[in-house]
Amino acid sequence: MDLFLHYLSMPYLLDGVGYTLLITVLGLAGGLVMGVVLAAMQLSRFRALSVVARGYSIIFRGTPLILQMVFCYNALPLIGIKLSAIAAAGLALALNEAPFIAEILRSNVLGVERGQVSAGQALGMTPAAIMRRVIAPQAIRSMVPALGNEAVSALKNSSLASVVAVQELTLRSTQLASATFDFFSVFFASGLIYLVLTGAIAVIQIVVETLLDLDRPPPREQFRRALRVLRPGRPASAPDAADKTADGPLEEISADPLPPASPKSALARPDRDARARRLAGNNVAVEVKELRKSYGRQTVLDGIELDVRAGEVVALLGPSGSGKSTLLRCINRLEGWEDGTIRVGGRFLGNDEGGRALSPRATAQMRASVGVGMVFQQFNLFGHLTARENIAGPLRWVQGLSRLDADRRAQELLERVGLAHRADALPRHLSGGQQQRVAIARAVAPGPSVLLLDEPTSALDPELVGEVLEVIRRLAIEDGLAMVISTHQLRFAGEVADRIVFLAGGSIVEEGPAERMLTQPRHPLTARFLSTMTAE
């Protein structure tokens, strides 16, 4: 025991810890830099880059670190690069860590819901802005545990630097054991030192996780929770869960009514014929010509022709798989197509004048300048941002508004959708209906000329459908922006839409004024669809 304590406090071994930490830091920092590059290469849309990155990963993940150490130390001098032992070991550890860290980065980037990326694109955010504002903040939060693991493993792996004569803890321990024959005392002492080091990493990990926790309660509450965790026998998560339900969506449902409707929208049904005549004189907002698209052999859109005039509300009806969502996603160029053209506000979205495809970045900028907003079935709010930030953020990043202006606009829109009191709530603490209302507010915030709504109520519980439809109905009447809505809500379509377009099998089967379509369908497919829908 005395010997054990003697070795535990021996400056010789403690100095060795310095080298161990140095190699670990070099390895992790280098690995992180290279890992970011590798992950970016693998996620890139250029195939050659991802092939190179994958090749690197196969080699450096597939060979033992000890060989890489020896290689960096003894083989690199043959080509004129003579690194010091510490540099060689740090380099080898970095080369080895890079593919592992790259995989952590890549899987966490891919783990962010694709819908949020679509939403960012639809808002006109460039790929770089989406990465920085949407993906990175969420991916970084979720990758902390895996990076903590990686740090611990790098620390332990640094012991292999002993093979290239770095005076780190393991090498010093073995030398000491050889010189003194105190095999066990020495190794128990160095084992304990390693345990303290890895324990410190675990503590750092916990602290970072807590700091990044979006649900982080105020410091006082945190302290109480920490005490609860430390006291055994009481599950720490139970009060947590209770908090959430109390604060959760259930009791909120009736607590956030929409503000009273403006006189304009409260008016009785306007004269449909007069409105139709007025709309007919408006400019064409969306023009779809001969649009064809297929996934592999399956044709999804088969020669779609559609004009939507400024201020017109068009409802897309049709069975699942009829191509409604795909058509909407094509209109703002979230998807490409094989044949045909789409013009929004007179411009080809995603193509230059000569018809060549633009880069994702240029497409994003065009989307913002043309002004196409989109509302998704799954809301696709940015999970790490509050309701207010979901609206204000894109206004700052894309439209370049000041923080003050963006916040003011967000507040105004939240009031309009009746959620001003939930401005600081995270999406996951909102009900589906509330989330969709925020999403609608976000889509109209930049003042688009066309709003695309992709089954905006399909993912909602029945009792939440009404509030969302009411928001859309008011937008249609008050804002006068062109809307294309795919929906299964017949009554709503009849009430809000000027025109109904019925799709089946990727083609427009029938279209016409909303009322006529619902009451006197001419095509048998439309009739059958309407009767099944009303039967439900």
Place this chain on the structure above:
Amino acid sequence: MALKLDTYSGGRRSSAAAHIRSALLGALGLAVAAGGMTAGLPQKAEAAAPEACAALQAKYPALKGKTLVNAINPHTPGYETIDPKDPTNYIGFDIDLGEAIGECLGFKLTYKPVTFASLLTTLQAGQADIVISDIYATKDRAKAADFITYLKVFDGVLVAKGNPKGISGINSSLCGTVAAENTGYVEVPLIQALEAECKAAGKPAPEIQLYDNNANCIQAILAGRADTYINDVNTVDGAVKAYPDKLEKATAVTLPYSVGIAVPRNNLAFRDAVMAALVEIQKSGLQAELMKKWNLPAEQLETPKLVLAD
């Protein structure tokens, strides 16, 4: 850093490589500055004949004032280990001998601790300038480095107390036993060569466990994993002294080798300088004195000769 003597410090390194190198070295300078963790301060050894050494320093001026790197496997008590009282120092006969050579030629030594198997690769990679680490000069090894011999080889056969397997040397008594050895030791092929003899006698061949330092080999016997460890007799004696109740030396054997100093193959000036200094050190009686200090039998002393590749 290792000294680059003129014959092998070529100008073929690209400036890009030099750039990378200096960048990395810069990062590490910081570490060294932060640590105060330098290894192996030189130990004082008595000087060899001053006039002869002065003549050698005049003849080989490139070495004077330099600091060379000596790659060692510091797990061999008596030859080279860290000093348990001051672990930043290395001690042992080889260390003293190296310091004496350095003193005679006017250079200082720092130490690079590596596994036994990487002693010569470290030298070849230019990460060390010289290897003085109880390494036997064989023709095979001479393909990697030039050797200047300084000791005869006596091996001891370390066994558990009472020699339960009745091992009597590198002979058929090893059949069916387990020998612990270090990777790269000359004893390994000698033991492996017994296979035919054992087979002829209808016995199983000896099994060899490979470790990378003496301590592990000794632990293998203490833990009952191995029956014997055959290595330099002084190392074996040291182990018996450390564990008198558990270990004993069954016997001593002579091997047809000598212990040698390894130097790079392409640097004749350096090799000649080291050899000349060693001759002076033996002439002045300093080597015998150092052998006495470290309890090496006097008859082990050998007049320097070169062992080179064919």
